[in-house]
Amino acid sequence: MFDITVFDGARKTAPFAAQYDWPDLCELFEEASQKPWCRSAKLDQMAYIPGLLTGPRCSNNIAHLSFGSYDIDTASDDPAYTNFDTMRDALESMNVGYILATSTKSLRSAHRFRLIIRFEQRVLPQNHLAMWHHMNGRFGGIFDRSTHDASRLSFFPARWTGLPRSADGQDIADWPETDSFQAFACNADGPGVVLPDFSNLNHPVLPAATREPRAPSSSPIQRNGVSEKATELLETCAAIVPDKGSAGYRLATNPSNRLYAGTRAFGEIQGGRMFRFLCRVAARAFSRGLPINADLLFDLATAVNKENGGHHRPDLRREVERALIKEAQFISDARSHP
Known part of the structure; x- marks a missing residue:
């Protein structure tokens, strides 16, 4: 039997645990893939951890993982790009139990999908990262790095409709919905992947990203439409930022500095988690x-993105600027209307 911990949406904190045999688990996911669900309401779709959770959602409370759940979002111009049909054929040739389902932003021009792999045995939490590396290596290193977090939520598939939303909750109006691509495949009879000898695997940390994030631009934040009080708050906090390279600056940009980064593990935040992290840091700084x-x-x-094995984020600077303006405006408005 395979344990799965299910949440009724990414915002819900109360999970329920269930057990299925592999054919029934395949049927559960296939049924979900046929039900219509709005892309803009993705965070309300059921989500899961592929194993047993024994407390609040964090890696320390994972008792074991029953199967693997990995995202494959490789850009279509990447030499490692693999389309849905090619991946399905490769899985069939491996003769392994699998579930393959396209994700919300999958397009005919760029297939994006989730790969669920049956394990022969449960994977204990201390072996999860080694197993992640092992499986990622078997598939050419194409897994989304965020799936290395054992407590990460994965959404159930659906027959997705409408426009997706950006990290700040706005519909992506220019997303090419007419080019969307959706598919599902599974092997309900295939055996589980044999676990490797973890004592002979050496993967203590995720490898460094192959591309460095862009250096920040020195151009000022665009403040069109920002109130005078919000602008004053932005300038007041910016005026006391210590010089780069100073001890104070290094302390403020250290991921372990709870005064800025807070106490919630970065991996606990789902659905635009980087933008939410940025907003929480900005709100904490402005309010204090x-x-x-x-x-x-x-x-x-x-630094936080690198520590958590995140991929290159070409829009990080823009996300930073939006978060600063959003939180400065919110806090200044709240102070004006106590």
């Missing part, structure tokens, strides 16, 4: 009068 500007928040976010 801490030094902060775009460069400081960018450098902190880059």
Whole structure:
């Protein structure tokens, strides 16, 4: 039997645990893939951890993983790009139990999908990262790095409709919905992947990203439409940011500095988690009068992203600027209307 921990949406904190044999688990996912669900309401779709959770959702409370759940979002111009049919054929040739389902932003021009792999045995939490590396290596290193987090939520598939939303909750109006591609495949009779000898595997940390994040631009934040009080708050906190390279700056941009980064594990935040992290840091700094500007928040976010095995984020600078303006405006408005 395979344990699965299910949440009724990414915002819900109360999970329920269930057990299925592999054919029934395949049927559960196939039924979900046929039900219509709005892309803009993705966070309300059922989500799961592929194993047993024994407390609040964090890696320390994972008792074991029963199967693997990996995202494959490789860009279509990447030499490692694999389309849905090619992956399905490869899985069939491996003769392994699998579930393959396209994700929300999958397009005919760029297939994006989730790969679920049956394990022969449960994977204990201390072996999860080694197993992640092992499986990622078997598939050419194409897994989304965020799936290395054992407590990460994965959404059930659906027959997705409508427009997806950006990290800040806005519909992506120019997303080419007419080019969307959706498919499902599974092998309900295939055996589980044999676990490797973990004592002979040496993967203590995720490998460094092959591309460095962009250096922050020195251009000022665009403040069109920002109130005078919000602008004053932005400038006040920016004026006290210590020089780059100073001890104070290094302390502020250290991911372990709870004064800025908070106490919630980065991996616990699902659905635009980087933008939510940026907003929480900005709100904490503005409300307490801490030094902060775009460069400081960018450098902190880059360090947090690297520490958590994140992929290259070409829009990080823009996300930083939006978060600063959003939270400065919110806090200044709240102070004006107590």
